[in-house]
Amino acid sequence: MPRKSAAKAEEPSSDEVSAHSDVEMQDQPDDQMSGFKKFGYNVDTPDYTDSDTNPNTTANSIAGDHAPLDGRKRRAEEMNMRKSMYGKKAEGLRASKEDDTIRRFRYLLGLTDLFRHFIDTNPNPRIKEILAEIDRQDAEESKKSKASKVRKGGAAAERRRKTEQEEDAELVREEKHGGHNETVFRESPGFIQGGTMRDYQVAGLNWLISLHENGISGILADEMGLGKTLQTISFIGYLRYIAGITGPHLVAVPKSTLDNWKREFAKWCPEVNILVLQGQKDERAELIKERLVPDGFDVCITSYEMILREKTHLKKFAWEYIIIDEAHRIKNEESSLAQMVRVFNSRSRLLITGTPLQNNLHELWALLNFLLPDVFGDSAAFDDWFSQQNADSDAVVQQLHKVLRPFLLRRVKADVEKSLLPKKEINLYVGMSDMQVQWYKKILEKDIDAVNGGAGNKESKTRLLNIVMQLRKCCNHPYLFEGAEPGPPYTTDEHLVTNAAKMVMLDKLLKRMKAQGSRVLIFSQMSRVLDIMEDYSVMRGYQYCRIDGSTAHEDRIQAIDDYNKEGSEKFLFLLTTRAGGLGINLTSADIVVLFDSDWNPQADLQAMDRAHRIGQTKQVYVFRFVTEMAIEEKVLERAAQKLRLDQLVIQQGRTQAPAKNAASKDELLTMIQHGAEKVFSSKGPLGPAADGELGDDDFDAVMARGEEMTQKLNKRYEKLGLDDLQKFTSDSTYEWNGETFQPRKKEVGISWINPSKRERKEQNYGIDSYYRKTLVTGGRTENKQPRIPRAPKQIIVHDYQFFPERLTELQDKETAWYRKENNIKAPLPEGPDEDLESREADQQLAQQEIDDAEPLTEEEKAEKERLIEKGFPEWNKRDFQQFLNGTAKYGRTNYQGIAEEVDGKEADEIAEYAKVFWKQYKTLDNWQKHMGVIEEGELRVRQSEEKKRLIAKKISMYRMPLQQMQIKYTVSTTNKKVYTEEEDKFLVVMLHKHGVEGDLIYEKIRDEIRESPLFRFDWFFLSRTPQEIGRRCTTLISAIVRELGDGDAKNRNGKRAFEDEETEDEDEVEQPKKKAKNGVKNKALDAVKGKASPASTSPSRASSVVSNGSATKKAKGKKK
Template identity: 95%
Template sequence: MPRKSAAKKVEEPSSDDVSAQSDVEMQDQQDQQDDKMSGFKKFGSQYNVDTPDYTDSDTNPNTTANSVAGDSAPADGRRRRAEEMNMRKSMYGKKAEGLRASKEDDTIRRFRYLLGLTDLFRHFIDTNPNPRIKEILAEIDRQDAEETKKSKASKVRKGGAAAERRRKTEQEEDAELVREEKHGGHNETVFRESPGFIKGGTMRDYQVAGLNWLISLHENGISGILADEMGLGKTLQTISFIGYLRYIAGITGPHLVAVPKSTLDNWKREFAKWCPEVNVLVLQGNKDDRADLIKERLVPDSFDVCITSYEMILREKSHLKKFAWEYIIIDEAHRIKNESSSLAQMVRAFNSRSRLLITGTPLQNNLHELWALLNFLLPDVFGDSAAFDDWFSQQNADSDAIVKQLHKVLRPFLLRRVKADVEKSLLPKKEINLYVGMSDMQVQWYKKILEKDIDAVNGGAGNKESKTRLLNIVMQLRKCCNHPYLFEGAEPGPPYTTDEHLVTNAAKMVMLDKLLKRMKAQGSRVLIFSQMSRVLDIMEDYSVMRGYQYCRIDGSTAHEDRIQAIDDYNKEGSEKFLFLLTTRAGGLGINLTSADIVVLFDSDWNPQADLQAMDRAHRIGQTKQVYVFRFVTEMAIEEKVLERAAQKLRLDQLVIQQGRTQQPAKNAASKDELLTMIQHGAEAVFKSKGPVGPAADGELADDDFDAVMRRGEEMTEKLNKRYETLGLDDLQKFTSDSTYEWNGETFQPRKKEVGISWINPSKRERKEQNYGIDSYYRKTLVTGGRTENKQPRIPRAPKQITIHDYQFFPERLAELQDKETAWYRKENNLKAPLPEGPDEDLETREADQQLAQQEIDDAEPLTEEEKAEKERLIEKGFPEWNKRDFQQFLNGSAKYGRTNYEGISEEVDGKDAEEIEAYAKVFWKKYKTLDNWQKHLGVIEEGELRVRQSEEKKRLIAKKISMYRMPLQQMQIKYTVSTTNKKVYTEEEDKFLVVMLHKYGVEGDLIYEKIRDEIRESPLFRFDWFFLSRTPQEIGRRCTTLISAIVRELGDGDLKNKNGKRGYEEEETEEEEEEQPKKKTKNGVKNKQLDTVKAKGSPASATPSRASSVATNGSATKGSATKGKGKGKKK
């Protein structure tokens, strides 16, 4: 039965469960009441009263303050909504209690199952300090001991094997059936083919096997990791499992699925395709959109599966953590590999029965990250990371034993399959490393980077160089290997042109250009990945130059544009040849099987990121042979980056594919390893006097290209074979020293060759400092050396001030400065520049240039009198005033009035009242000389109008208050008929608001926050929850309505009919104030009683409404009668 219908039914608890349920419900109610009352603890403690719980009756027009306090019976509508709220509380309380019971049963079944597999799990469970875990474990041991004892005793009595054949007693059989029923002795569900509830197609055999594995985890109370290789349909397997829970196990949810933002749309589409009946909620969007989704679907529990992004989990955690989730599913689970991250801590805090992790890369760096994933899945088993690490560190003597033992530990939790094993129709991808050289420009820049830090490159600085400094050098060298135009000043220009130099100045571009021409001719489509988005900028220029149509995705691409680009590339008959992607942004959750060529322009430090990128094309649905071409700059740092990646991949193979072992390699490169990478090939670069390596001279013939391809295949095969032979012990002993060995030859530089004899270092040694990525190299990475300039230097231009209209300088000053500038140009033979503008105005701009040049030719120097006059004119303006000061002056004049210099000075920073007065006098004399002076004047006059209106409002409120000796008791407010029929505030509340307006005024900061605090501190409203729960915005709207009523009553009409308009402000605010209570809900239930009052204009029952209670002391009655006569005449 769907949960919607189930939510309408309240089951009466049995007599045996009354006590337990009442305790749970009382605790739930107390927790909810504590949450609701958190904002009013000060109020309750001050008056020593118990503030009542909030119900929908507080927005009921038939409920008065006395009825809330309990003096009269609630209306039927209030009772019905209270019953619905209590029913919802009871339902959620039962859900939470049911989840707790299910989790305890799962724990017992889980421990029994795991301990039955291997006693290794006892070591990890024993480290859990939770006493309840120890009790469960002790009870399992006790039951097992009793069974063993009975079995031995039976053998003694019956003799040997006869005991095995004896009949069970009724009590023994009943006890065994109950135990099996409680602890998972039910029949297992196994699918032999694609389930019937999968509608959009047929699941493959290995996917059905994955579904059966997930079901077996669920039936044994275990959470797991679905770690199939990318492209094997992990999303479909997960959706089919949710379908099993819904249609077979009867568990409709709720389930939470956390995914990368880029895959939200894909998950939604997959659910609609494979399991369309599942009610899916995608929690995403801006703040207002999310608020609507939370109010209309999340809070009412109107969904089965909630799909959201990692960011939304952190932003909406207050709502999500209230649910009792059946399953929490995290896609790309390596996002929580750091157990200290905000996301990992938050999802651990969510209440759920089971959890499922989905990842194509279960191990990216080390075993501690693997422990973090296991800890998220089974915190009661893997609760102590130190115990996890210590257990394996004690096993160093026998590496084979570690692999076998750890394989036993992980076998129940992790399913890992690769395409080669399960997907026979998918051809294996062919990966080729293409080794290229460096162009002449690349060699020069590579040298400059090394020369800048020659002491660090040579290792002669000892321990002085910081790791950050080495990382900066590594990054700059990698940029140089990609393209020298990534450095400022490298690209020839201005003007900057898109020409062949874009290709010929980078060896990788030469190789890419040749490769793409071949791929285009054979009808292939290409994905190009790079670490750097600026490389993609160069690729875009290249694609335009060659006429290749392309799409692009990087980290700054919006979600909607990302989806559009993928759809454009994948649509039938698409003419897009290239797809340009950054490795990190484009490597997750994208299906691009319409492409069959993948180019890795550069390698990621983490080889798993490159694998993710390759599998965008090499996945289910691919019908062609996929080729992956990785560009590697030979005899440069990229060779070492590639070797390190191969080492990490070998670790993944040992740990994930064949078992588990301890970490044989560090997460990040050490200083020595970084230094090794930097030094690799450096000596050869310094010795070269031009381009080095394949494709370095800007050209690549067909024969040369074929030779590079063949050599790349051979080098790739050698590299793979080298690491395939490395075992566990080899990886443990694998240090940076061994990276000097390649193809049987040692490239480790000898100490005397690494010395300063490479390149003479700078003569002085600078102090160590922090190095930024761009600023560090900006001064050094410049083309060419400095040469002496033979031409005489042009003298400095005369000092002049920049004239702005708001500084009110005399016009004569601009004339003198122009004359001085013209003479300076004439003296130094500088021509008049051509004014900027469109090409169609070229003739006009050339004519203006000729006039300006004529002025220069006729220019004469300033006389001494003119120079003195210039200095005097400068003093007559306001050079110290800037644009910000001017804008603040306008705002201050609008806020306080044009003559309130003290008030304006509070708005203008750094200016006192005297300076404001001096400026204001000049301003009001010359304001018409300003650009847009009408706009500036309008701002001030509009502000002054508001000031006058505010003063008038304060005067009328003071007049209203002065009419009564005791305003709170005697004040009478004249309401309009529409306001009387629709308002929900009592007369006592309105009078209190008017008195507070008289106290605090009608304009200023935090006025309504202060009034709200006064309401909460006043004993008059200690039981009036409606009034106590109003927000400052709601109070402000009500105060505006009351001010309008007072102005209408006592004003002379000026405020209501200004500029021929009829009080639009009061009409608008009254409408807003009247609509607001209609939106007031409690747990999503609208106040239908209030709707009835608004529709009919009268109370819905005989009980006096909050609005009708205003008609006291004859005031409102008289007003209503008068209005009624008017209506009668109109009829």
């Protein structure tokens, strides 16, 4: 039976597609199965000449053939037509995917048997059947070939003429499957308008076409600036004009590139119908209503955020291609975006990225799993296979290359774009001005214990990261700190330049670039640096544009257009690295300044390639500013390490073994300590450009030295191999410029500075008095202003930690004595003026306690330590809230269940905490609220258990529930009923099997429906979504509760324990005032309905359900 007729008979569903639907294939009838016929290999592919299955048919075009109806019926008719269209398109897509699966496996196994290892890990039995059938057919062909050679004398068999029957069979097979024709373009295709594609872009198009013809999804990973967008658009043009596939396609891109993608489509392929799904809620609703739902588009371009917001509409489509730009956004398979795009049903997928696979094996697997879930389904098997090769890193690289070669195309500008001169990168090393040195010291002094490593493991990584951030701000410009800029009044003057060595260098560089006619892009991670740049540009009279993270989309487009337009007088473009580094073409500039380096070197590369891309006719220079003998040197070294990994692995289409993604605490500490010794020993400015002046000779010397040190840095990392980089730590970078910087903790100690200044908190921002008082490196400076020293270290007591009250008393006593010893007066409590008298009284009482304070005795100190052990100091607010939620979900004594809710706690810890909680819960603030949450959850548990008991009781009443069960419907249920009794009984049995509550219950029931042979041709039941199945199950549970519930089926508050939550989507029918006595059939109502509309049919597909009727016969009722 050809698939064309089968598609008409089955009316398959597609309202909802599983996240792993790429490998879930519906069983075909046995009479359709012979060899690969059961997989769709020798079965007719969908005939798209039929309007029912034409992928370009829209719901409106179908509904438009009918006579006009009233509004409500017309909308219902359109909705049914639309559902039918979605279902038939999904069936056509599923048939195509089955064909693709066969071709894909044959192609991959023909490349290397390595793929068999990954395919074998897929638990889907259909996959194993396909592999077995491939092996069987290969064995038969090999056997026949050998036998023929034996009979006819070796190679003579291959030279014999074909019979008429053999040739006819081959022609028919090629007609069905398109033969093995391959489309290859030798020049820019005719459907590309607005320009001509370059040779390597045509080669990229041919590669994408070969993937499509072999049923494979891939990663287009060309280096930034090589025209990946154009190659993708040309491929969509091929699908439209050559393959006859107009769509729909989904393109997910960063929000900042939406307009660029729209422009590129309009330029290169204007006939493609583009829908940009973006805007405010009401604007999106209009787009969805007028264009998305009616299928009035070929390509839908939207942002990642819109995919999450409008997932309900987008997941209903059977997409031909899902294309994701900046594909590293889904490298974490646990992210919301990665999970959502996996749910969408598509024939093929394409990932676009200029910075692929930069982290580890697992992230590589996440991308490959998204592309081909039937091949790369098990991450553990993927990781384990490569970890077994650790003994030989070269073997790992070779095997990775074999795995990636079919899916990944990676080219760099130096190899393919001969007309584009390679960019020249120079690191310019500058020093620190006197003000920067003083602030750098101050930052280190403030946390001297962490800087010296003297606090052991007590300092948190967050604290170290904060120090790193502050030091990097100081390297950029001291005015980033509150109170550093002299004023008020604040003036735009030369001090903007002279107080930061980088600004001195930039000022000299820009003057030279302006004189030679260049235009400059300046990137910084910090938007407040751009604020300073704006003031500087105004002072120097430079015209500029600016883009940062807060720039509106429309303003961003306007700024780019203003800078790129012919004859533009804009000299500078100020951008933040992350906001301005994606999807922007600024080839009108030829100088790039990286004012500071990003932790991720790929972000800096993205920034450079805004200017260094196709269309650039000048030599591009990239100047990276680095503060010498400071933390920025270490940041640069870490970036160089990552780039070396990229060079070793990614450029060859490979990936790397797992590596650390973020700096460890020890590495952060090393970065902070780097150069600190020289900073503290300095009496003034340090290094080049530090004194605020830089002559021409000095500038040329800095440039020459920068080129030399850049070459040294690159050569140093060129020597490192894959194994060296995998074991890389900051220790391997201590040797630099002929000097060793191994950390010497004895020298980097308290003797640097007087650590007492860490306590200074006064907010005095007069620049002269500030430095006079706070930046003294000698003895302790007397502070005449009263201040409160740091109190003794104590446990912060929270009520949910259940510390004994005695501990609070002892800590209060200890604090009072500390204040008395340091002559600290009790502060006046804050409050309104009318309460001044009361607050003064409280102050006097507090002061009295301080005056009468005594130090803790040795016994009390020991008692305090014992009391600390009696509480739960390791429990935080989150743990407490999770404990409440777990108790509400699993009950008060199910400690194992509660432990699953509380992160990092075992069942015995939960039991210990619960024992104290139930004794002392009334001591908590808002304990009534907490108990309300628990009791409400316990009520839900009891209700759930009652439902399960009644369903089990109902099932146990019948020997064969699926055939014998009788469900007593209420009148309201019968009136709106569109499910057959057979379907309802199946749902009840599945509720008994899977339970009535839990995660993904109705998704599991939906999968059971799709796998059951009973409903192979039941399009209505197959097309129900988990939400619709859930609503029907709720209705059936309510009916069973009414039938079997005891007389006490009311809760303790006198309310019904189980409400009828029937909220079906079908049209509402007015409720009769009188219910049928037996709860199954209302004969009077049927009689009235029969008189009112004798020619009409019941809205129910089981229109005459009676308690003693045949379930089998009623299941055959006509479907509405």
